[in-house]
Amino acid sequence: MIRLEKISKQNGRQLLFIEASASLQRGEKIGLVGPNGAGKTTLFRMITGEEQPDEGQISTDRGVAIGHFSQDVGEMSGGSVVGEVMNGAGPVSAVAAELRELEAGLGDPDRAEEMEALIERYGEAQARFEDLDGYALEGRAREVLAGLSFSQEMMDGDVASLSGGWRMRVALARILLMDPDVMLLDEPSNHLDLESLIWLESFLKTFEGALLMTSHDREFMNRIVGKVVEIDGGALTTYSGDYAFYEQQRALNETQQQAQFERQQAMLAKEIKFIERFKARASHAAQVQSRVKKLDKIERVEPPRRRQSVAFEFQPAPRSGDDVVSLEKVHKRYGGRNIYEALDFSVRRKERWCVMGVNGAGKSTLLKLVTNATQPDAGKVTLGGTVKLGYFAQHAMDLLDGEATIFENLEAAFPRAGQGSLRALAGCFGFSGDDVEKRCRVLSGGEKARLVMAKMLFDPPNFLVLDEPTNHLDIDTKAMLIAALSQFEGAMLFVSHDRHFLAALSNRVLELTPDGVEQYGGGYTEYVARTGQEAPGLRS
Known part of the structure; x- marks a missing residue:
């Protein structure tokens, strides 16, 4: 139906496509993948x-x-x-x-x-x-x-x-x-x-x-x-x-290409050593010339192209007490609608709660109550005395100073930190070299999310509250975030629509339904097995 035949495309100084070919046939369902800026949108x-x-x-x-x-x-x-x-x-x-x-x-x-x-x-x-x-x-x-x-x-x-x-x-x-x-x-x-x-x-x-x-x-x-x-x-x-x-095959191809590259490099080094050793000897002139010609004809194997990846690094957080946060008889209304009536809920150390519910069920409201971003109409929210809170909210990206650079944003948040440590922090979150001089108004949604996370995690909390942390992040960055959070020793309370993120990190599920609040021991995978559905709104 659609054929791309040896297309080349340059965007400014960047070569997006070089004699690239592909096709889309009737009934095919194809995923288009590649690093940010590779040219996916341009291809469309x-x-x-x-x-x-x-x-x-x-x-x-x-x-x-x-x-x-x-x-x-x-x-x-x-x-x-x-x-x-x-x-x-x-x-x-x-x-x-x-x-x-x-x-x-x-x-x-x-x-x-x-x-x-x-x-x-x-x-x-x-x-x-x-x-x-x-x-x-x-x-x-x-x-x-x-x-x-x-x-x-x-x-x-x-x-x-x-x-x-x-x-x-x-x-x-x-x-x-x-x-x-x-x-x-x-x-x-x-x-x-x-x-x-x-x-x-x-x-x-x-x-x-x-x-x-x-x-x-x-x-x-x-x-x-x-x-x-x-x-x-x-x-x-x-x-x-x-x-x-695709992931498995790509990794296998990289491993094979790396092995081919290393074998060829070893062979080339051996041949070059022979040439260098005997090039001055007349008795070996014919052999030297033969090997030089052989090297000239060899098609060089390139090492596999390694994609740059973000490496999130959590510094050890101070240990909290066993009681991280508790909500007792909490009531919350918006307009004429009751969001919560006499809600009792608590988070203990090392628990990782994912909060589930349909639109309007009160997921973000719960996170705001826990973080003191909004107040209950009645009842009590108590944070543990040794709890150090880190809150990732969607609106935090809108609060970044658009005219300030990435580095200036970090410097304003941590005025006592040295330049070296702030540049190291930026590097951990994918901002290396001149990237730190980018103004925040030109950042993509994913870059803004990474900057907000960097600010949240520089001084490590022991209780993470995350509202859709994977929005705007690409697959590779999500994988790095999951790997880092899986090593996090504190407590977590989070909302996400990414099933891979939910399954990888949760060990408790809080389900908000019109009939009340359900709590499940075990993570998202166990929740799906128990309810037979992947989301509360799909349950009969």
Whole structure:
């Protein structure tokens, strides 16, 4: 359906693609992977024609409809959410607009002379609308929006009043409703809660068209794709298998390439030693010349390209007491809605609680109560006397001084720390060399998240409270964070929609439901086994 043939593309001084080739066939579901800045978004834009390759060509079969979801959702103003989704549903929405225009013409007395032609055109448009299943369009739009966690009230509300994250869902719903031959999805799992993520996973599994997508959620990617295309060093390499197979195969390839490189280096060193030893001896001249020619003809094996990875390093935190935090008979209301009534809950040393619940259940509210970011209406929240709290919240990224550099932000937070220790801290979180001079306003979401974590962990806490810490982080950075947190000796309370993160780190589950609060011993994996569902909103 789509073929990329020996494409080359340069962005400024960076070579993104060098004679790279790949293809997307009918019905294939492909994950597009590669380090940040490798060119994933550029590849999508070249397929849709928004950008052109410098060399080579991209060809698409005649008549193939492409739906492209990107993080740049554009303007949405006026009209209902369901109307916005229906208007972007491709050919059927264009026919719907034509029908509305013809209906207005049929009711216009000034166009009486055109009535016969208008009636004929209306009949043709109506037939096309029926063929495209247009009369079921609104029902399908509402079904998709419900899957993405929109309430009926939100569906009928003004799209202009939505936050950026909810607008992302509207843009995604448009592409899903469009049902194109090919979907290009750039990070569709961003900004989704766990229930929406699982619904989207199910939708894409049954999608009959071709799919090319990126995602920072390894579990989501693993369950959908049957092939992986990797962008690295300007090349496109295709792996047949899911994401887990790709990881294993890539590691195996690296090991084999490293072994080949080392064997060749040993052989070259031996040959060079012989040449150096006997090059001055006339009796060995023929042998020396023969070996020099042999070396010239050998195709050199390159060492495997090692990706830069962030290494989170936790300094040992002071030991807390056994009682970390307790909530006694806590009540909390927002407006006319009760979030908590007489809530009793406690966290003890070395416990790692993940908090689960549907949108609006009170997950972030609980974290705010524990960290004293909000006060209970009644009841008591008590933090242990030797507890040192570290709180990662989404709004913390918005509070970074945009005009200050990364280093200046760290210096302002820790004025007594030496330059060397702050540069070492920045390096641990992926900011090396001149990166520390970047102004915060130009940082990506992932870079901002890493900076906030660096500030939180410089003076190590013994109680971590984390609200969606993996948002904006790529798969490799998430893996490093999980590895570091698994060594953390303190207590944890966290919210996350990343199932790999939940399974790897939790040893307790707090489930918030309309019927009350459930507490489970054992982590997320045990919770899934016990309830039969991966998220509270999916339980019958």
